[in-house]
Amino acid sequence: MRTLTEFMKTTLVGGFLIVLPVYVSLLLLAKAVQGLLALLKPITAEIPTSVEYRQILAIFVLAAVCFIAGLIVRTGPGLRAQEAVEEALLERLPGYRLLRGLAGRLTGQADEAAFKPALAEIEEALVPALIVEELEDGSYTVLVPSVPTPMAGALYILPPERVHPVDVPFTVALSVFSKWGSGAGEFVRAMQAAKASPVPPSSA
Structure with missing residues (x-):
């Protein structure tokens, strides 16, 4: 009886340790998707309701906007405008420098000494x-x-x-x-x- 109880306990704990990380990962993914959908609302609102897969189309539109913005900041005036906006506004937002630094390291654009x-x-x-x-x-x-x-x-x-x-x-x-x-x-x-x-x- 004791062996059966021990088996059930260890099996239950083992299953919990598998399910918990999966649940947390799905929860974080759901939060990320929810935030992305909120970000895309202004774009999807401009797409006619007759168009299928409006959200997928909106994601492509957002990706295109990000790509164009990336091209702009590669120019001299665009880089100066980016620095001005960061100094006046973005640097004041909590977590912005951390996110920028992490993104820079992931893309290889940040100083190797950073993070x-x-x-x-x-x-x-x-x-x-x-x-x-x-x-x-x-x-x-x-x-x-x-x-x-x-x-x-x-x-x-x-x-x-x-x-x-x-x-x-x-x-x-x-x-x-x-x-x-x-x-x-x-x-x-x-x-x-x-x-x-x-x-x-x-x-x-």
Whole structure:
């Protein structure tokens, strides 16, 4: 009887651990789709109701608008206008700089030092983190993202000896955060490899 109870308990917990991440992922996807549909409302309102698949067409229209906007900001006047709008408005929006930095790293358009993956020593733990910037005194501002989304988290200012930059691709780091820490061994192996690398002798 005890074996049967133990079997049922472990099976139930195992199933829960499978269903919960799937549910959370679907919930986040539903929220993202809901936000996208709200963004597309002004566009879909202009499309005649007789047109089939209005929302899909609206997505293509939005993609075309984004592409054209991207072409414009590649020009000198467009870049200056973008910088002016960012400074006057967008920089004041909470989370804008983080989203811009993350998008820049994903597309390879941001500085490699921005949001560099690292392991941070916080209390007695090694915590996967992203380096936001290096301060004048050599300390680091680091973001410890929450899971399963790196769009929020906690900020720390730590001395350099407690921050260990790791040679891990940015996409791998995001995958670790989005998968509830699965694959975090990549961070540890990269830190160990960096410590094992011989330090080149300094020239006299």
